[in-house]
Amino acid sequence: MKLSKPTTALTEVLYELLTKKSISNADLPYMWGFRSRISNLTTKYGIQLNSTMITAKNKHGRAYSYVQHQLMKRKDALKTYNKLIGNEKKEIIKYFKK
Numbered sequence: 001m002k003l004s005k006p007t008t009a010l011t012e013v014l015y016e017l018l019t020k021k022s023i024s025n026a027d028l029p030y031m032w033g034f035r036s037r038i039s040n041l042t043t044k045y046g047i048q049l050n051s052t053m054i055t056a057k058n059k060h061g062r063a064y065s066y067v068q069h070q071l072m073k074r075k076d077a078l079k080t081y082n083k084l085i086g087n088e089k090k091e092i093i094k095y096f097k098k
Contacts, residue, residue, distance in 0.1 A: 004085045013037040014047070014081050022070040024054070038069060045080050048072035 003019070006012040009031055016023045025034045041047040050070045057063055071077050 003081065007085065009033060010037050010040060011081065011084050014041060014077060014084070017041075017047075017049075017069065017071050018074065018077060018081060022068050024066050024068045026066065045084075047077050047080060 003015060006015040012031070013023070013028065013034065016027060020027070028034055031037070038049070042049055048071070050072055052068045052070070053065055054068050055063055055065045
């Protein structure tokens with residue numbers, strides 16, 4: 001299955017969730033507001049995620065933690081992704097017609 005390319009930070013996070021088994025902030029280190037995008041997906045769009053706290057050690061032996069996110073209902077997430085991509089394309093066209 002081929003997905004349209006993401007056009008915003010929100011759709012990029014959802015794209016990564018759809019194409020990978022799970023993601024964390026480390027998968028998108030260049031993205032500011034990763035946790036906000038995850039929050040938006042769950043609260044505003046109803047995407048169900050299984051979030052697991054992972055604890056690891058850095059090269060100096062100090063413990064650090066991060067959250068790994070995994071999609072629970074891929075089919076629903078795919079519908080939301082296609083809806084978001086369609087709406088964003090319409091908004092972009094509308095913006096440039098001004």
